[in-house]
Amino acid sequence: MRKLWGRANSSNVMKTIWLLEELALPYERIDVGGAYGRTHDADYLAMNPNSMVPTLQEENGFTLWESNVILRYLAAAHAAGTPIWPEDLQARANIDRWMDWQQTTITAPGGAVFTGLVRTPAAQRDMPAIAAAVVKLGDVWSILDRHLAKHAYVAGPDFTIADIPVGVHVHRWFSFDVERPAQPNLRAWYDRLLARPAYRDHCAGPMS
Numbered sequence: 001m002r003k004l005w006g007r008a009n010s011s012n013v014m015k016t017i018w019l020l021e022e023l024a025l026p027y028e029r030i031d032v033g034g035a036y037g038r039t040h041d042a043d044y045l046a047m048n049p050n051s052m053v054p055t056l057q058e059e060n061g062f063t064l065w066e067s068n069v070i071l072r073y074l075a076a077a078h079a080a081g082t083p084i085w086p087e088d089l090q091a092r093a094n095i096d097r098w099m100d101w102q103q104t105t106i107t108a109p110g111g112a113v114f115t116g117l118v119r120t121p122a123a124q125r126d127m128p129a130i131a132a133a134v135v136k137l138g139d140v141w142s143i144l145d146r147h148l149a150k151h152a153y154v155a156g157p158d159f160t161i162a163d164i165p166v167g168v169h170v171h172r173w174f175s176f177d178v179e180r181p182a183q184p185n186l187r188a189w190y191d192r193l194l195a196r197p198a199y200r201d202h203c204a205g206p207m208s
Ligand SMILES: N[C@@H](CCC(=O)N[C@@H](CS)C(=O)NCC(=O)O)C(=O)O
Pocket: 010, 011, 012, 013, 032, 033, 034, 039, 051, 052, 053, 054, 065, 066, 067, 068
C-alpha cells in the first residue's frame, strides 16, 4: 500500500491528501511531524533529509518529498491527459507557474499570519508584525482575485492541480479573524472548491 507520511494539519500534507482523494488512489497516512515527531529518526531521514512533511512512499519503495512535486508526480502517473494535468506543455506551464506562485508568494506572508494567529498564544503574539503580514497577504490574494475575474479555476475553466496549493491556503485566509479587502472572485472560487468533498473533508476544517 502507498504510504503518505505527515500530520493532517499541515498545509503541505493537505495538498497531497486532497489529490490522492480526488483521484481515488488508495493510501495509508502515517502521523509524523509537529507534535508527532519522528522526522529526525534515521529511517525517516533516509526518505526525506529535510526532516519535513509530507513524504510519499510508493509500494515499490520509491519515495518523494516536496508537496508540489508530489502533486505533479501523482497527476502525471494517474491523470495525464485529463483536465487535471493536460498533455499540452503550455497548459502545464500555466499550471506550474501558479503552483510555484504559492511557494514564492503566498507561503511567507501566509505562514507569518498563520503562525502568529493560530500557533502562537495570544500573550506572545507580535501584533504589529502580524498586521503587516495580513496587509501583504491581502495584497497578494488580490492578484489572484483579479485573475479569477476571468477564470473559474486558477489555470482556466477546469479544476487542475494548480488549484490545490493555493486552495489549501485560501481556506486559511477566509478563516482568519482579520479585515480582508473585497475579493469576490477569490471568494467565489473558494466556494467552488468547498463543493468538492476531498477539499471540504480534508483541507477546510478548523485550523490547528
Ligand atoms: N517545500 C516543502 C515544505 C514542507 C514543510 O514546510 N513542511 C512543514 C509542515 S507544513 C514541516 O514539515 N514542518 C515541520 C514538522 O511538521 O515537523 C513542501 O512543500 O513539501
